[in-house]
Amino acid sequence: xxxxxxxxxxxxxxxxxxxxxxxxxxxxxxxxxxxxxxxxxxxxxxxxxxxxxxxxxxxxxxxxxxxxxxxxxxxxxxxxxxxxxxxxxxxxxxxxxxxxxxxxxxxxxxxxxxxxxxxxxxxxxxxxxxxxxxxxxxxxxxxxxxxxxxxxxxxxxxxxxxxxxxxxxxxxxxxxxxxxxxxxxxxxxxxxxxxxxxxxxxxxxxxxxxxxxxxxxxxxxxxxxxxxxxxxxxxxxxxxxxxxxxxxxxxxxxxxxxxxxxxxxxxxxxxxxxxxxxxxxxxxxxxxxxxxxxxxxxxxxxxxxxxxxxxxxxxxxxxxxxxxxxxxxxxxxxxxxxxxxxxxxxxxxxxxxxxxxxxxxxxxxxxxxxxxxxxxxxxxxxxxxxxxxxxxxxxxxxxxxxxxxxxxxx
Ligand SMILES: *Cc1c(COP(=O)(O)O)cnc(C)c1O
Numbered sequence: 001x002x003x004x005x006x007x008x009x010x011x012x013x014x015x016x017x018x019x020x021x022x023x024x025x026x027x028x029x030x031x032x033x034x035x036x037x038x039x040x041x042x043x044x045x046x047x048x049x050x051x052x053x054x055x056x057x058x059x060x061x062x063x064x065x066x067x068x069x070x071x072x073x074x075x076x077x078x079x080x081x082x083x084x085x086x087x088x089x090x091x092x093x094x095x096x097x098x099x100x101x102x103x104x105x106x107x108x109x110x111x112x113x114x115x116x117x118x119x120x121x122x123x124x125x126x127x128x129x130x131x132x133x134x135x136x137x138x139x140x141x142x143x144x145x146x147x148x149x150x151x152x153x154x155x156x157x158x159x160x161x162x163x164x165x166x167x168x169x170x171x172x173x174x175x176x177x178x179x180x181x182x183x184x185x186x187x188x189x190x191x192x193x194x195x196x197x198x199x200x201x202x203x204x205x206x207x208x209x210x211x212x213x214x215x216x217x218x219x220x221x222x223x224x225x226x227x228x229x230x231x232x233x234x235x236x237x238x239x240x241x242x243x244x245x246x247x248x249x250x251x252x253x254x255x256x257x258x259x260x261x262x263x264x265x266x267x268x269x270x271x272x273x274x275x276x277x278x279x280x281x282x283x284x285x286x287x288x289x290x291x292x293x294x295x296x297x298x299x300x301x302x303x304x305x306x307x308x309x310x311x312x313x314x315x316x317x318x319x320x321x322x323x324x325x326x327x328x329x330x331x332x333x334x335x336x337x338x339x340x341x342x343x344x345x346x347x348x349x350x351x352x353x354x355x356x357x358x359x360x361x362x363x364x365x366x367x368x369x370x371x372x373x374x375x376x377x378x379x380x381x382x383x384x385x386x387x388x389x390x391x392x393x394x395x396x397x398x399x400x401x402x403x404x405x406x407x408x409x410x
Contacts, residue, residue, distance in 0.1 A: 022267050022338065028216020028304075031340060033333035036215035037300045041199045045207070046303075048122070050217045056121045057114070057224065069113050070228065073146070074103050076110075080236035080392070085364045092385035095246070095392045096367070097233055099258065106370065106397030107226060107258040108139040108210060114225030116143040119206035126150045126205045130180075130194040132159055132187035133324030134166025135401070136210030141175035151175040154193040156186035163324065165401070184318055187328065191302055211255025212332035215303030219332050226261025233392055234265055241390060248385070250275045251394040252375040253346070254290075254325050256332035262394040267343065275383075276335065277375045279321035280348035290319035291348040292331040293339050301330040307339075322351035322405065323371035325397075353378040355409055358399065370397035371405060 028034050028050070036046050056062055070076040078098040087094045099107040119127060127149050131137030137153040144151035153170055157179045160167055170177050180189040198207045212219040212226075230249070238244040249266055251259035253276045266272040282288035284295055289309075296307040299314060308330040309317040321327040338344040349357075358374035361367055369377060373396045385391055399406065 022334065022341075022343065024216065024220045024334075028220070030334045030337035032298070033306050033336040034216055034219060034304050035333075036303060037305065038215050038303050039195075039199065041202075042195070045198060045202050046215050052122065053118060053217050053221050056118055057221075062117060062121065065117055066114060069117075070110065074109050074113065075101065076228065077232045077236070078102060080233055080240065082240065083365050086361070086380075089364060090380050090385065091387055092389045092391055094380070095237065095240075095390065096365075096395045097229060097262065097392060098395055099229065100367070100369065100373065100395050100398035104139050104142055105400065106135060106139075107229065107261060107394075108136050109142065110228055110261070111210065111222050111225045111257060112136075112139040112143045112208065115206070115208045115221070116147050116149070118221075119149070119208070120147060122206065124149075124204060124206035126152070126201065127208050128152045128154070128194050128197050128205055129208045129210065130154045130187065130190040131166075131210070132156070132190070132327060133401075134159070134163040134170065135325055135397070137175070137177070138166050138169050138173070139210070140208050141170040141173035144175060145173045152197065153177050154180055154190040154197070156180045156184070156190050158185040159187065159190070186318070188316055211257040212260050212334060213255040213302050213304065213306075213330060219304065219334055222257050223260040223264060223334065226257050227264035229258070229261035229394065230263060230265035233262065237390070237392070243390070245269055245272050246390040246392045248273045248275060248389060248391045249394070250277070250376050250379050250391065252277045252279075252326060252372050252396060253331060253335060254279070254328045254372065255330070256335045258394055258396040260332065260334060262392070263344065274338075274344040275347060275379055276344050277347050277349045277379060278331070279323055279326035279354070279375055280350045281320040281322070283350055284348050288320040290321040290327050290329070292319075292329060293336070293346050294348050296329075296331075298336070304333045306333040306336045307331050323354065323375065323402075325370070325372040326375060347379065347382065349375040349378040349382070353381065355406070357381065358402075358406060362399075367395070368399035368403075368406070369395055370399050371402045372396055374399075
């Protein structure tokens with residue numbers, strides 16, 4: 001039974017669940033956003049990927065390997081958990097999609113598995129990635145160990161200092177962590193270094209991007225790999241309630257990959273309302289924020305046109321959020337489009353609201369959420385749901401990595 005639900009078959013072959021209204025066009029655009037704005041030296045790499053990704057991930061061989069690893073290595077399908085006490089507290093029906101129970105502790109591994117298999121099919125020998133908090137770096141180092149591929153992770157010098165446990169994990173997994181020492185020495189500088197590396201090693205190196213960001217085809221590819229989340233939600237909800245469509249799906253957004261995964265198979269069902277939460281940090285009317293859609297404007301970042309936080313002359317503004325995974329100055333281009341078309345309601349949640357939600361969930365359900373995921377939980381305090389609404393919240397990751405931050409606020 002479950003073997004069927006973790007297949008990406010439907011994405012390639014069936015019309016039933018295919019996302020029709022919001023899919024990327026030939027040039028890699030979602031409405032006005034997306035595309036592939038890369039240095040000329042990178043054209044061959046990006047072209048190769050663009051020309052081959054659909055064909056490769058559509059083969060039986062690929063699908064069989066992807067499904068097998070999601071099942072036996074990642075531990076999918078993870079539960080869709082009816083949170084009884086939480087539902088009583090908020091007088092509605094709340095289900096938590098437990099991405100926190102995946103191997104390595106978040107949804108990031110779904111995508112890392114997909115892309116590492118793709119890299120192998122392309123015959124690549126060396127994997128590069130950039131990471132901010134280190135979570136995507138850990139997921140990448142994990143799948144590289146699994147596949148016995150060389151792994152180099154770029155990370156800002158500042159982030160290396162403040163995310164020491166993840167740096168140790170990556171090293172233990174056999175990855176080389178290279179410090180980005182220019183600019184503000186954080187995520188965007190690490191990204192620049194990774195792109196430079198890719199330019200210098202176009203033949204043997206694969207660039208493994210961790211969210212629905214970057215030049216086409218990355219946003220579409222990552223969304224497809226993460227779409228397993230909503231594929232499972234539909235089937236599990238049908239089993240538990242008799243109806244595969246909830247009233248609401250809620251997820252947090254950094255680059256936007258867990259939200260895309262949770263929304264994917266519902267995008268064409270307008271009866272399913274979709275809510276995404278950006279990190280407001282100290283508040284969207286302060287300088288300490290990461291709410292790109294609220295305070296940003298269209299521009300080009302990381303190879304695609306999307307909303308980003310920038311000064312009047314186009315310099316990227318350093319974002320701020322208590323949650324490292326949401327601390328990103330841009331947002332995936334499909335989210336910019338879903339915001340313009342109003343298909344998704346983008347809310348912003350402050351550090352304080354997220355912390356409160358994290359403590360609340362821990363007390364009420366015995367689940368310590370990642371601070372990122374706590375931004376999605378916080379919607380329960382900000383919006384009133386009806387008594388018979390079915391509300392699915394994507395719990396993107398577990399809170400172990402955030403324990404020091406939580407304890408500091410206890
Ligand atoms: C990285 C991360 C996020 C943010 O990334 P998206 O691409 O927006 O999903 C959210 N939650 C967790 C647990 C993460 O590790």
